[in-house]
Amino acid sequence: MMRYWPRRADGLPPGQRLMNEMPRFSDLPHLPPPEMPAEPRLEIRNDGDLIAVLTGADLQALKPRDHRADFHCVTTWSVTGLIWTGVPLREAFASVGITDAPAPYLVARTGDRRTVAFRWEDATAETVVLATHLNGAPLDRRHGAPLRLVSPSQYGYKSVKHLVAIDFRAEEPRVRSKEHLRARVSVEERHPTLPSWLVTLPYRLMIPPTAYVAERTLRRHRPTSSQ
Numbered sequence: 001m002m003r004y005w006p007r008r009a010d011g012l013p014p015g016q017r018l019m020n021e022m023p024r025f026s027d028l029p030h031l032p033p034p035e036m037p038a039e040p041r042l043e044i045r046n047d048g049d050l051i052a053v054l055t056g057a058d059l060q061a062l063k064p065r066d067h068r069a070d071f072h073c074v075t076t077w078s079v080t081g082l083i084w085t086g087v088p089l090r091e092a093f094a095s096v097g098i099t100d101a102p103a104p105y106l107v108a109r110t111g112d113r114r115t116v117a118f119r120w121e122d123a124t125a126e127t128v129v130l131a132t133h134l135n136g137a138p139l140d141r142r143h144g145a146p147l148r149l150v151s152p153s154q155y156g157y158k159s160v161k162h163l164v165a166i167d168f169r170a171e172e173p174r175v176r177s178k179e180h181l182r183a184r185v186s187v188e189e190r191h192p193t194l195p196s197w198l199v200t201l202p203y204r205l206m207i208p209p210t211a212y213v214a215e216r217t218l219r220r221h222r223p224t225s226s227q
């Protein structure tokens with residue numbers, strides 16, 4: 001379990017510690033990854049109404065590139081130098097005619113029924129990518145197959161795995177109780193109401209048991225379909 005204890009290192013954002021490898025992680029680590037189709041399929045909606053669909057072939061046509069980025073979980077573990085292959089979200093939006101914000105907010109929905117809220121300007125930053133590969137290999141069930149939203153300047157809970165839909169919203173969406181709407185790593189927006197200094201230590205203590213349980217859950221739940 002203690003292989004998941006992160007250590008101090010230079011060059012990390014405030015309050016972050018370095019992890020050697022990227023473990024499976026979640027605030028619900030006892031839940032297995034969802035069963036997903038092999039190919040990406042991203043629905044784009046406006047207030048629930050379907051306005052576009054992007055398939056794996058559509059994303060391929062936008063010429064996926066490698067994006068090097070560090071990853072920062074709110075619980076204070078970071079991994080550095082990851083290579084995500086994919087298309088910037090704003091280019092994917094532009095390919096279906098969305099260049100100005102249809103609405104100020106977005107909600108990303110995942111195969112494990114998570115909803116994660118963004119402001120338009122955070123979601124369309126140039127570093128935000130729709131990734132299909134990590135470090136040269138197709139995403140696996142641990143890290144978010146078949147499509148993952150990667151937002152390196154926000155805490156890891158915004159980098160949603162198993163992405164299936166993005167829904168534009170006129171009103172500010174409710175965010176999950178422990179999540180900040182913006183979650184910017186540089187200014188330590190870890191928690192919506194509590195100050196960062198208060199949550200940092202309890203969060204850090206949760207890292208080894210959480211990663212351990214998340215990895216054990218993965219081993220115990222083999223997919224029934226081919227994946």
Ligand SMILES: Nc1nc2c(c(=O)[nH]1)N[C@H]1C(S)=C(S)[C@@H](COP(=O)(O)O)O[C@H]1N2
Pocket residue numbers: 022023024025026027028072073074110111112114142143144156157158159160161162
């Ligand atoms: N669909 C989905 N995405 C998710 C999560 C999750 O449980 N389900 N956990 C989030 C959290 S808290 C973190 S730190 C990262 C962990 O990514 P990893 O499991 O690839 O290390 O995924 C984020 N995205």
Ligand SMILES: [Mo]
Pocket residue numbers: 025026073074075156157
């Ligand atoms: Mo996280």
